[in-house]
Amino acid sequence: MSSNQDQTHRGDPPRSGREGKDRVVIFDTTLRDGEQCPGATMTFEEKLEVAELLDEMGVDIIEAGFPIASQGDFESVQEIARRSKNSVICGLARAQTKDIDVCADAIKPARQGRIHTFIGTSPLHRKYQMSIDEAEVLSRVTASVTRARSYTDNVEWSAMDATRTEVDFLCACVEAAIKAGATTVNIPDTVGYATPDEFAALIRTIIERVPNSDKAVFSTHCHNDLGLAVANSLAGVGAGARQVECAVNGLGERAGNAALEEIVMAIRTRGDAMPFWTGIDTTMLTRASRLVSRVTAFPVQYNKAIVGRNAFAHESGIHQDGVLKHAETFEIMTPESVGLKESSLVMGKHSGRHAFREKLKELGYELGDNAFEDAFVRFKALADRKKHVYDEDIEALVDQEIASAHDRIKVVALTVIAGTGGPQKATITLDIDGKQHTYESTGDGPVDATFRAIKAIVPHEARLPLYQVSAVTEGTDAQAEVIVRLEDGDKTVTGRGSDTDTMVASARAYVSALSKLLARGARRKPETMLSAG
Template sequence: MSQTVSTSPKDRVLIFDTTLRDGEQCPGATMTFEEKLEVAELLDNIGVDIIEAGFPIASDGDFEAVSEIARRVKRATVAGLARAAFKDIDRCGEAVKHAHRARIHTFISTSPLHMKFKLQKSPEQVLEMIAATVTRARNWVEDVEWSAEDGTRTEHDYLCRCVETAIRAGATTINIPDTVGYAVPEEYEALFKMVRNRVPNADKAVFSVHCHNDLGLAVANSLAGVKGGARQIECTINGIGERAGNAALEEIVMAMRVRGDVLPFESEIVTPMLTRASKLVAAVTNFPVQYNKAIVGKNAFAHESGIHQDGMLKNAQTYEIMTPESVGVTKTSLVMGKHSGRAAFRAKLKDLGYELGDNALEDAFNRFKDLADRKKHVYDEDIEALVDEEIVNSQDRIKVVALTVIAGTMGPQSATLTLDIGGSHQTTQATGNGPVDAIFNAIHKLVPHEAVLELFQVHAVTEGTDAQAEVSVRLTADGKSVTGKGADPDTLVASARAYLSSLNKLMMKRGKTKPDQQIPA
C-alpha cells in the first residue's frame, strides 16, 4: 500500500495504535463494546494512522467490535490481528473488509525458544507458514503487516530469511517487535539497519517497531528503531499493555516534537488532544495514570520546589521543555459551583474535551449540582471524575440507591444498603471488619457471586478534606479480572460504586446477563 509522501524536511513516521488490542490484553483492562467505539473515534480524531482494533478470532465480541470500528472510522487504516492460521486470517478479513482502509496484521514466532517450546515447529515449517499465511491475507486486503514475534531474540540469518519470505508473499509492512522488552536501544537500531541492508527486497516494505517496557526501555527502543530505518511505531495510549506495558504514544510523539534536532521525524498526531486521550483510556480501562507519568501525569507540569517555582516565575522554559497547552493541559479553575447553569456546564465540558448527548448531559449535570451542594469548590478534576464515571458506568444494571454505615471503635461495623437491580429496589444489612468490608458483604448478600477482591485503592481527586474520593476495585473470577471505578465526596459511597462497577463488568464478561436482562439477585 502506498504511503503519503511528506514535503517536510523531516521523515514521516506512521503511528500504529494498539490500545484496543495489545492494551486491552493488560489484565483487568477489558473494555465494553461502546467504550471501544469511543476510544477508536478519538484515536481517529487525534491523527493515528493505523488503529489495531482487536483480535477478531478471539471472541464474537471482539469480531463485532472490530467490524463496527472498521465501518465507523473515517480516516485511519483499521487493522485486525491474526495468528499464522487460515481461520484466523479469514476471520480477520471478514472483520475489516468494510473499512475505508483495511489491514490484516499476521504474526508468528521466529526465535529458537518460541519455535521449539511454543510452536513446536522447525524453522523450515515456520518459513512455509509465513509464505502461506501472508499470501492468504493478501487475498483479502492489499495492506498486510507481518510480525516476527520475539524478533529481537531471533537469529539474524534466519530473521532475514523470514522477512524476505514475507515480503515476497506480499507483506507491505514488516514488524520486528521486542516482544519481551529485552533489547537495548543500540542493538535495536543496529537490528533494523542489518535487516534492511541484508534483505534484497527490503525496499518494498515499511519497517515497524513494537516495543514492550519490561526494562523501561520501550520508548527509547522505539525511537532507536526509527533511527535504524523503521517508519512505523506501534504504541498505546498511556503505555498500557501486557506485563509492564508498551511504548507510550504520547511520549514518543512529544519526544519527536521536542527533540526534532536529533530526531528529525514527524507524525500527524494532534498533540493538544493527548491529555484527553489519556484520560479517556484511563477511565474506560480503570487504569489510573501514575502522577509522575511523562507528558500526561498529574505532576508532569507541577512545580513544588522553591528553586523550581522561582525559575518558573521568571521564565517557564527554565523547567518546562514543552508547554502544558501543547499536550492539552489547562489550568484548574474554580468557576463552577451550585449556581452554575446547564449552558455553563456544557461549555465547561467542551473545554475539558467532552461531548455528551442530551440524556448523558442531563445525568451529569444533576450529579454536578448534587456535588456542588456538598463541596465548597468544584474543580475541573472533580467534573472530569464525575463525567468519566458516568460514561464508564452508564450501562450498569446494578446501582447504589442508598447507603447508611455505622462505624467506630466499637465493632462490628454495619452497612444498610439499597441497590437498584434491573429496575427493582432491594435492601439488606450486613456487618464486617470495618465499614468497607460491611458494604462489600451487603453487596454480596444482594448479588451472590464468587468473585475475589484483588485490589482496593483510594485516592483524592483534588486537595482538601471535602475532596472527592476516587476508588478503584479489581475483582477476579474464573481467571478473568476486571477493574471498576467510583467517585464521590463520601469515600464509602465511592467504594460501593466502584465495587458494583467492577461486578457489573465481570458479570457481563461471564455472560451472566445481557444489557436488556435483569441481573438475578
C-alpha cells in the same frame, strides 16, 4: 482529516513532508495489545468510543483487536471498521488459515483495512512454543502472507521475539515475507529485552542485508519490561523504521508497550535530534489518556511523562519562580500542546448550566442532553459539599456518570456504622432494573460490611483481587476515587466510583464492576438477584 497531516493519507507509505522531514506512521494497539493487559478489558461500547477518538486524533493505523479470539472481539473489530472515517483498521491473525480468513471478514467494512499476521521466530519460540524447525517457520511465513494478500494489498508481517532471533534466520524470514507480499514488516522486541543501541543495530542490519527491504515499511513494536520501550522505538526510527507500534498510556502485556503520547511528543519536541513528524493532533493526547484510563479503570501515575497529573506541575520554589518569569526555564513543551488547560477554581455552587457546559467542553467532554442534566445535578450536589470544585473533581464526576450510564445496578442509598466499638454495619439500597432492594450486613470494617450487603442482594462467585482508594484532589473534602477489580473464572472486570464519602465511592465502584461482570455472563445471572426487602 487534520490539517497537520500535510495531505498525506493515513496508512500511505511514509514520505518527506514538513520541511523535508520523514513522516513516522503511528500504529496504535491500545485496543489489541493494550486490552491484553490483565484487568484492562473494555466493553464493546468502550472500544468504539476509544476507536472513534483515535480516528479523530490522527492515528494512522488502529489495531482494533484479534478477531479469532472471540465473537466479541470479531464484532468489535467489524464495527470499528464500519465506523472508521480516516484510519486504516487492522486485525491481528496468527499464521493460520482460519485466523487470516476470520480477520479478513472482520476488517471487510473498513474504507482501508490491514491484516497483521505473525509467527514466533526465535529459538525459544520455535522449540518450546511451536515445536517446529526453521524450514517450517519459513514455509508458514510465506503461506500466511500469501493468504492475507489474497484479501488485501495492505499486509503486515511480524517476527515475534525478533530481538532474540538469529540475525541470519531473521533476515531470511523478512525476505520471504516481503517476497510473499508483506508491505509492512514489524521487528518486535516482544519481551522488552533489547537496549537502544542493540535495537537500532538490528533494524539497520536487516534493512541493509535483506535484498528486497526497499519494498516494505519497517516497524517497531517494543515492550517496556526494562523501561526502554520508547527509547528502543525511537532508536529504531533513527535506524530506518518508519512505523511505530504503541499504545495510549503505554498500556499492554506485562509492563506495557511504548506510550503513544511519549513517542509523538518526543518526535515533536526534539525535531532537531529526530528529523521526523507524525500526523497526530497532539492537543488530543490528554483527552485520549483520560478516556483510556477511564474505560480500563487503570489510573495514570502522577509523574507519567506528558499526561501525568504532575507533568506540568511545579512545587519547588526555584522551579515556580522560573516558570512564572519564563515558562521555558523549566518546561520543554507547553501544557496547551498536549491539550491541557490551566486548572481554575471558578466553578462552584453558583455556576449555571452554560458555564458548566463550557467547562465540560474545555475538558474534552461532549454529553447528550440527558447525560448533561444528570451530570449537572451531581455537580451542584458536589458543589454544596465542597468549598472548591477543581477540574479533576468535574472529570471524576463525569467519568463516573459515563461509566455507570448503562449499568443495570445502581447505588440508591448507603448508611454505614463504623468505629472502634463495633460491629461495623452497612445498610444499602440498590436499584436493579428499576426495582429497589435493601439489605443490612455486618463485616470486618465498613467496606467489608458494604460489600457483603451488595453480595447478599446480588449473589455471585467473583473474588476481589484489587481494592484501591485515592484522592482526586487535596484537602479533607476531596473526592475519593475507588477502583475495584472482580474476577470470575476467566473473566476480569474493573469498576470505578467517586464521591466525597469514601464508602459511597467504594459501593459505586463495586457495583460498577459487578454490572460489567453480570453483563458478560458471570456464574450467577441477574435473574437470580435476591430481593431482601
